[in-house]
Amino acid sequence: MFIVDCDVHNNWNSADVLLPYLKGWWRDFYLRGERTGPPGSLPHGHRAWFHPEDFKRQDVQPQSEAEHYAVMKEKHLDANGVDIAILTGDEPLECSTLGNPHLACALTAAYNDWQIAEWLPKDERLYGSIIIAPQDPQLAAKEIRRLGSHPKMVQVMSSHGSTMPYGDPFYHPIYEACAEEGLPFAVHLGGNGGINTAPFANGSPRYFCEAHTLLTQPAQTHLVSMVMNGVFEKFPQMKFVIVECGVAWIPPLLWRWDTNWKALRKETPWVKKAPSEYFLSNVRVSSQPLEAPEERDALWAVLASMNAKETLMFASDYPHWDQDEIGAVRLPEEWRENVFGGNALETYPRLPRPSAKTKARANGNGAAQQNAAV
Amino acid sequence: MFIVDCDVHNNWNSADVLLPYLKGWWRDFYLRGERTGPPGSLPHGHRAWFHPEDFKRQDVQPQSEAEHYAVMKEKHLDANGVDIAILTGDEPLECSTLGNPHLACALTAAYNDWQIAEWLPKDERLYGSIIIAPQDPQLAAKEIRRLGSHPKMVQVMSSHGSTMPYGDPFYHPIYEACAEEGLPFAVHLGGNGGINTAPFANGSPRYFCEAHTLLTQPAQTHLVSMVMNGVFEKFPQMKFVIVECGVAWIPPLLWRWDTNWKALRKETPWVKKAPSEYFLSNVRVSSQPLEAPEERDALWAVLASMNAKETLMFASDYPHWDQDEIGAVRLPEEWRENVFGGNALETYPRLPRPSAKTKARANGNGAAQQNAAV
Numbered sequence: 167m168f169i170v171d172c173d174v175h176n177n178w179n180s181a182d183v184l185l186p187y188l189k190g191w192w193r194d195f196y197l198r199g200e201r202t203g204p205p206g207s208l209p210h211g212h213r214a215w216f217h218p219e220d221f222k223r224q225d226v227q228p229q230s231e232a233e234h235y236a237v238m239k240e241k242h243l244d245a246n247g248v249d250i251a252i253l254t255g256d257e258p259l260e261c262s263t264l265g266n267p268h269l270a271c272a273l274t275a276a277y278n279d280w281q282i283a284e285w286l287p288k289d290e291r292l293y294g295s296i297i298i299a300p301q302d303p304q305l306a307a308k309e310i311r312r313l314g315s316h317p318k319m320v321q322v323m324s325s326h327g328s329t330m331p332y333g334d335p336f337y338h339p340i341y342e343a344c345a346e347e348g349l350p351f352a353v354h355l356g357g358n359g360g361i362n363t364a365p366f367a368n369g370s371p372r373y374f375c376e377a378h379t380l381l382t383q384p385a386q387t388h389l390v391s392m393v394m395n396g397v398f399e400k401f402p403q404m405k406f407v408i409v410e411c412g413v414a415w416i417p418p419l420l421w422r423w424d425t426n427w428k429a430l431r432k433e434t435p436w437v438k439k440a441p442s443e444y445f446l447s448n449v450r451v452s453s454q455p456l457e458a459p460e461e462r463d464a465l466w467a468v469l470a471s472m473n474a475k476e477t478l479m480f481a482s483d484y485p486h487w488d489q490d491e492i493g494a495v496r497l498p499e500e501w502r503e504n505v506f507g508g509n510a511l512e513t514y515p516r517l518p519r520p521s522a523k524t525k526a527r528a529n530g531n532g533a534a535q536q537n538a539a540v
Numbered sequence: 541m542f543i544v545d546c547d548v549h550n551n552w553n554s555a556d557v558l559l560p561y562l563k564g565w566w567r568d569f570y571l572r573g574e575r576t577g578p579p580g581s582l583p584h585g586h587r588a589w590f591h592p593e594d595f596k597r598q599d600v601q602p603q604s605e606a607e608h609y610a611v612m613k614e615k616h617l618d619a620n621g622v623d624i625a626i627l628t629g630d631e632p633l634e635c636s637t638l639g640n641p642h643l644a645c646a647l648t649a650a651y652n653d654w655q656i657a658e659w660l661p662k663d664e665r666l667y668g669s670i671i672i673a674p675q676d677p678q679l680a681a682k683e684i685r686r687l688g689s690h691p692k693m694v695q696v697m698s699s700h701g702s703t704m705p706y707g708d709p710f711y712h713p714i715y716e717a718c719a720e721e722g723l724p725f726a727v728h729l730g731g732n733g734g735i736n737t738a739p740f741a742n743g744s745p746r747y748f749c750e751a752h753t754l755l756t757q758p759a760q761t762h763l764v765s766m767v768m769n770g771v772f773e774k775f776p777q778m779k780f781v782i783v784e785c786g787v788a789w790i791p792p793l794l795w796r797w798d799t800n801w802k803a804l805r806k807e808t809p810w811v812k813k814a815p816s817e818y819f820l821s822n823v824r825v826s827s828q829p830l831e832a833p834e835e836r837d838a839l840w841a842v843l844a845s846m847n848a849k850e851t852l853m854f855a856s857d858y859p860h861w862d863q864d865e866i867g868a869v870r871l872p873e874e875w876r877e878n879v880f881g882g883n884a885l886e887t888y889p890r891l892p893r894p895s896a897k898t899k900a901r902a903n904g905n906g907a908a909q910q911n912a913a914v
Contacts, residue, residue: 218807330743364738367757369704375804376768379797379815383741383757394750414792417838421831422786423753429862430749433592441753457795464791464845467838488803 167503168520169492170510172452173354173409173481174242174251176234176285177222180206181257183231183284187276195269208273211263211360214370215377226485235288242484243291246492249507249524250517252293252320253285254354254409259325261299263360270299275309278319286318293517295323295352300337301361307343314347320514321350325357326384326411327365333391338400345401350450350513352407353388355381385411386419389449396436398448405513407450410483414457417471420445446473450513452481453505454490466498475501479509541877542894543866544884546826547728547783547855548616548625550608550659551596554580555631557605557658561650569643582647585637585734588744589751600859609662616858617665620866623881623898624891626667626694627659628728628783633699635673637734644673645683652687660692667891669697669726675735677710681717688721694888695724699731700758700785701739707765712774719775724824724887726781727762729755759785760793763823770810772822779887781824784857788831791845794819820847824887826855827879828864840872849875853883 181196182205188196201209226241228234243251258277261270274297281294296313298306310322322344330336332353344351358365358381365384371377385408392398392406423441431437439447451472459465469478478501483489497505511517518524555570562570575583600615602608617625632651635644648671655668670687672680684696696718704710706727718725732739732755739758745751759782766772766780797815805811813821825846833839843852852875857863871879885891892898 218804326742328742331740331745334746362742364743365741366705366761367738367740367754368700368702368736368761369738371705371761371765371768372708373768373808375797375800375807376764378804379764379793379800380741380761382793382796383760386757387740387742387745387754390750390753391745394745394747412792412796414795415789417833418786418788418792418831418842419753419756421788421833421839422756422829423749425829425832425862426749426753430592430752433749434747455796455799457792458799459791459795459845461841461845464841465795467835467841468792471833471835471838488799 168507168524169246169248170250170252170480170507170517171248171482171484172252172479172510173254173454174238174484175256175486176238176253176281177256178234179228179231181208182206184273184276184280187279188272192269192272192276208257208260209264209269210257210260211362213359213377215372215374217374221486223485223487223489235285238484239289242482243289246482249291249520250293250510251291252295252514253281254295254323255281255297258297259323259354259356261297262301262325262327262357263362264299264301265361267299267302267305270301271305271309274299278309278313282316294319295321296349298322298324298340300324300328300340303337303339307339310340310343310347310349314343314349317516319349320516321352321407323352323354323409326353326355326388327357327359327362328384329361331391332388333393333395333397335395338397341397341401341404345404348515350405350407352409353385355410358384382412382415386415389419390423393441393444394434394437398444399436399438404448405450406448407452407513409452409481410454412455412457413451413453413478414465414468416451417468420472446477450477450479450509452479453495454481454483455488456490456495458496462496475504476509478505479513480506542881542898543620543622544624544626544854544881544891545622545856545858546626546853546884547628547828548612548858549630549860550612550627550655551630552608553602553605555582556580558647558650558654561653562646566643566646566650582631582634583638583643584631584634585736587733587751589746589748591748595860597859597861597863609659612858613663616856617663620856622665623894624665624667624884626669626888627655628669628697629655629671632671633697633728633730635671636675636699636701636731637736638673638675639735641673641676641679644675645679648673649683652683656690668693669695670723672696672698672714674698674702674711674714677713681713684714684717684721684723688717688723691890693723694890695726695781697726697728697783700727700729700762701731701733701736702758703735705765706762707767707769707771709769712771715771715775715778719778722889724779724781726783727759729784732758756786756789760789763793764797767815767818768808768811772818773810773812778822779824780822781826781887783826783855784828786829786831787825787827787852788839788842790825791842794846820851824851824853824883826853827869828855828857829862830864830869832870836870849878850883852879853887854880
């Protein structure tokens with residue numbers, strides 16, 4: 167099986183790795199300015215609910231900056247027979263929380279340049295995401311156009327924390343740039359502090375577990391907002407990808423939403439198709455954390471209702487504590503080829519098609535395949 | 541079949557009906573003070589997204605205050621063979637949006653007294669809800685204790701719009717009063733303006749359809765918050781009822797939440813059972829608007845995962861545009877007796893058990909039963 171992993175976090179021990187990519191004033195700002203957390207953290211507005219321990223897997227603790235790739239290669243890419251890994255960074259998504267959009271954009275640009283210079287050349291399996299800070303859409307669009315033609319950058323990515331729902335006209339310059347460059351726009355869980363003051367309905371929860379459970383909500387908001395504001399009528403070729411926000415909440419939302427749209431469609435005449443049709447044509451969802459109820463058949467029935475065979479894409483979320491192992495993802499046998507690779511190849515046209523070499527390697531990844539038995 | 545309808549809106553043409561129940565300063569405040577909307581509206585903070593037409597069924601347009609009951613009797617109670625209707629008011633839920641908690645409490649108290657004096661005596665099938673304004677929990681608790689022993693008041697009800705998640709310790713005086721009076725605490729969709737500034741994750745949508753689709757979010761927040769803050773450990777006998785917020789979003793939430801709780805339970809040691817266990821023991825959900833996907837089996841599989849046979853209670857939402865007709869609710873045959881009546885009788889101990897008379901009437905409601913065929 168050809169495996170594309172749509173959410174692999176390339177992290178650092180210290181954000182100081184960005185120093186060579188920060189120029190002048192921004193370098194000074196990073197070195198001397200106020201920051202959240204100890205030296206080496208990227209400036210960002212922190213959340214109000216703190217994880218009771220570490221986000222990272224216990225067995226993934228790189229001791230040096232160089233070890234980050236070595237450990238990823240050993241413990242994930244090679245171990246799991248991953249053919250393509252889409253890098254999604256880690257702290258840079260949190261730049262969306264900063265009040266100063268110029269600082270936020272300088273930091274994401276430094277990350278993007280660091281990723282291109284120090285990650286992508288290391289392994290032909292690695293592809294990149296252009297991380298943006300969406301709080302100034304014009305600046306974000308500039309960053310997208312600056313790097314959009316790089317052949318190994320396959321999407322634009324922003325945190326799902328934001329000051330407004332992403333369908334709002336405020337953000338359309340971002341989609342104009344995505345459409346121009348032929349790149350999907352992805353949202354990834356995160357960025358829920360600072361200027362992004364309302365990541366939950368009805369105010370802030372108190373505990374991490376409570377917050378993490380409810381962090382599907384910003385993705386719900388964005389999905390509905392993108393369709394109802396006509397984004398996919400304006401940019402019909404653009405794909406919207408939801409990453410690390412769970413999956414099974416989507417079909418019940420589509421059921422409710424289709425009913426509402428049928429009754430109320432005169433309010434938004436530019437929304438020409440049922441919401442579930444826009445979902446099928448323009449939205450893709452990465453799998454992690456895939457819900458794992460005891461009632462496997464209930465999960466599969468729900469996923470079938472969103473046509474998961476065509477809309478779901480495997481993601482591991484390496485190296486986080488709640489990472490989904492390839493072998494642990496329980497899906498109907500006839501969906502696996504699409505979900506583990508085919509759908510990503512459709513969504514990201516810049517990814518290479520499987521060659522004879524990668525196919526041979528894919529067929530050889532026996533350990534992963536055996537574990538993958540349902 | 542014995543039918544309990546858990547959400548029947550008793551409305552008015554003008555809130556002036558409350559005048560006899562408002563005393564002194566509050567009467568003056570109502571008559572001379574600032575208000576939202578035309579004369580006759582109840583003061584409340586309005587939402588930012590406006591319905592493009594009326595909420596009410598076209599065929600339910602009472603011309604006088606007296607006609608409200610007559611039309612309800614003819615078009616709903618008699619027509620659908622309803623044995624018990626739990627009244628839930630209409631505008632009074634919006635008192636939760638008012639800055640002034642004393643005004644809010646005076647208005648809900650006037651509504652509660654009006655309901656008791658002018659609705660409950662009209663028909664033995666009618667039972668009441670104590671509507672509260674939750675923004676001052678001590679005042680709300682006082683209102684609960686003032687009316688809690690009335691034999692026909694079967695629950696305490698608040699809007700799902702609020703300034704904080706309802707599990708927050710701020711609200712516990714309300715649950716103390718509910719537990720003391722042996723009454724369930726219910727939340728009903730509404731109250732999403734004024735001081736309740738954040739009914740959606742990531743800011744306000746722009747359109748009614750968008751907003752209505754996403755108005756499951758406050759219910760998600762409250763459900764998770766109630767469990768994670770230990771409300772059901774503190775008040776183990778109290779039932780929490782979710783009204784008019786949809787249903788099918790619940791099982792996917794429980795799947796995600798159970799997984800999170802298992803991994804993170806050291807953070808909240810007072811949460812002693814899995815979230816799905818608290819759901820079964822303490823939470824009940826009214827059915828309207830029940831999702832109606834083409835994939836009926838997917839819906840039923842999802843509902844089975846929340847043990848809907850024991851946790852779901854029929855509600856019509858009469859007389860609103862998206863009301864669920866009894867005959868249109870598609871459920872497995874073996875759940876129907878519980879969902880249409882049995883579960884409500886369990887949840888609301890003050891409701892009368894079916895007598896020989898009501899049983900005979902119930903067996904006679906042929907029209908509703910025939911329509912109810914799956």
